Amino acid sequence: MQFRPYDIITAKRDGRAHTRDEIMFFIDGYTRGDIPDYQVSAWLMACFLNGLNEDETYFLTDAMLHSGSILDLKTIHKPKVDKHSTGGVGDKISLALAPAVAACGVAVPMTSGRGLGFSGGTLDKLESIPGFNVNLSEHEFVQVLKEVGYVMSGQTQTLAPADRKLYALRDVTGTVENLSLITASILSKKIAEGADSIVMDVKSGSGAFMKTLDGSRSLSHSLTQTAEKLGKKLTCIISNMGQPLGRAVGNSLEVIESIECLRGGGPDDVVDLVTILGGHMLKHAGVVESVEGGREMIQDKLRSGEALERFIHSVQRQGGAIEVVEDTERFDRAGSEVSVASQENGYVSSINTEDIGTAAIFVGAGRFTKEDAIDPSAGVNIHKKIGDSVETGEALATLHFNNRSGLERAIALIQDAYEIGKQEPAAFQLVHEVIG
């Protein structure tokens, strides 16, 4: 061996910066199984506490990116732009965004994840469409991308395998919440998907993993700097996760809301964020000159039905039941519902959005452990959002469920999540800022 794992661990323990070769050696060794988990977890904790500088973050991302294959999209003769969200509550943006951007002639190769903690996952949402297959091979992934113009699938085993191993280890060793490790994890996966550039929806606020704007800004800088070193254009849109996006939280509920968007309707905030992210993607692709122009183009594709057409094509191509898309009344509905009423008059001044996400898990829309099964029809419908006036006894939200075992906890969480004030609050700002 070129280095000793022990020396890499003690270097970081003592606050020294790693060279590219050291990081390559360590990540390659771990991916191949030559370096055991217990040495890597000690190193991860040393990284967490002593930090990785910009160069080390870049070296780490690059080593993880090259731990597996990188999708070859050369046969797709279009600009290729991907979008990634850091995770939120009611965040169904991808479902309408990807087909709309595809309808503008830009290829969108998108690998998505499962729900994690209080945040939902695109794969779980797609699986509420009966038959929809999110486990595509690399070959199928490229084929669907070619035929439909976009594709959404789970991460294949061959892309960035180091990230899969490292993420699983970080998850159980308390080393997730570190900007450099988060940056390397996100970018290694995303760049391995073969996109030319990436638009990142960096969530901020009570329903995001980054609760503060400062934290979201630091992550955005780390992401854009590292992407630049890797020769990829990346723009971060820091969006406000201070309330759920749209009115639906839960898998089939969110798909139904997305289909409303794809029909030219849907809640304003969802449509706004779809067009903003889409506008940036089209600008990245060189299809438009301004984000504003891109927003209008996306809006057109939603109104014209072209985006919906792409979506139906994708559902069909990945084995899903298009009849539920064509008639959303045919989605399975939860057997019971309970509304949570306001106990005061006033205006909604804030919503603890993580609690809304957790309430949705308590009625079955997510998982507390990896083994939990998801109830696709369960979830929360949000009736009142920030700035809305509300009267005592009026419903704030409605829980949809089949299993009532977590119902009391869910009701209490929603009750506590809402703060009602006497004054009308300042208008909710959907996007805080754009970085990169």
Add this chain to the structure above:
Amino acid sequence: MQFRPYDIITAKRDGRAHTRDEIMFFIDGYTRGDIPDYQVSAWLMACFLNGLNEDETYFLTDAMLHSGSILDLKTIHKPKVDKHSTGGVGDKISLALAPAVAACGVAVPMTSGRGLGFSGGTLDKLESIPGFNVNLSEHEFVQVLKEVGYVMSGQTQTLAPADRKLYALRDVTGTVENLSLITASILSKKIAEGADSIVMDVKSGSGAFMKTLDGSRSLSHSLTQTAEKLGKKLTCIISNMGQPLGRAVGNSLEVIESIECLRGGGPDDVVDLVTILGGHMLKHAGVVESVEGGREMIQDKLRSGEALERFIHSVQRQGGAIEVVEDTERFDRAGSEVSVASQENGYVSSINTEDIGTAAIFVGAGRFTKEDAIDPSAGVNIHKKIGDSVETGEALATLHFNNRSGLERAIALIQDAYEIGKQEPAAFQLVHEVIG
């Protein structure tokens, strides 16, 4: 489970202090195999970087102590005092000390270790006596202690098993050199041996793991404070490891030098340290009122042959060949020797003692990896010590070896280890201070 390992890791990661219950849960879980290595190594690194306070160090030591059985020495109706050294070069003190203290009517239950890095190990030294068995069961350990008055053996599997697992993990994850972890490791093992009190030889200087007096002081304070919380009397003698102890470094060479001491001879520094440590042990035991009185008593036992008698009894009882003790000419000798000559006139002003220990390993007296076999006859004879005058061409040390593969490295290390000055240096101070 009462706690989640994850929460224990993140608590230490975030600099929070652990409760006794948390530490008990974590150490018990690890000992039983419920908590995997990769979680414990992340926690160890967090402990290393964020520290453990006095209470946590005590809780950890206590949890490790109670991870296995504690030797029951109630059937031995004598004061029981143990001695431990933090490891040095040429440190054969135990070999003459334990029989001398035993000859004063104090029981010495001593478990020892193997060579570690550049430092030698008592077990390796004892095994240079043909047939000597250092792997006693708990029952045999107590029996030999009863019959001989002292016993030296390897650590049994049942005492402080948590320390064995943790030490092996620390060794490969860069988490050895932490005062709290060192304290817990030493004391959990030592207290499990059932002694009433302990005299600790804390080495300091170039041939010790603690190179600085400040480091040795901090370790001494941590050891005495933790022992006090555990209700054990412990005294630390900070001794100067700035040159090898005595003139012999290497296993049979050191046993031979120890037998010289047991015959009332031997190098002054070895005899001095034996009587100083022995004096403290006898004072702990209540056999004498002053350390000075204890020193004289030990000196008497060395001169009278009573200590040697105990040693011979121990060798016999543990299966060793007493004929080599009675006639040290019968020890196997290394086939070749090479002297390393001074290249200057002057006085020996300093000796890099770690390098001397490493040179001994290069000629076969120690191990670089766990798999290496030891050549008991190999080693170094030190002719010149600090303050000695030396002329160009005069021998500084002689290497004894059978295998010449590491000879060049060994010669270079010894050459480099010696500093020759023009002025006679200040007298070498064998003991820096006594704490506790």
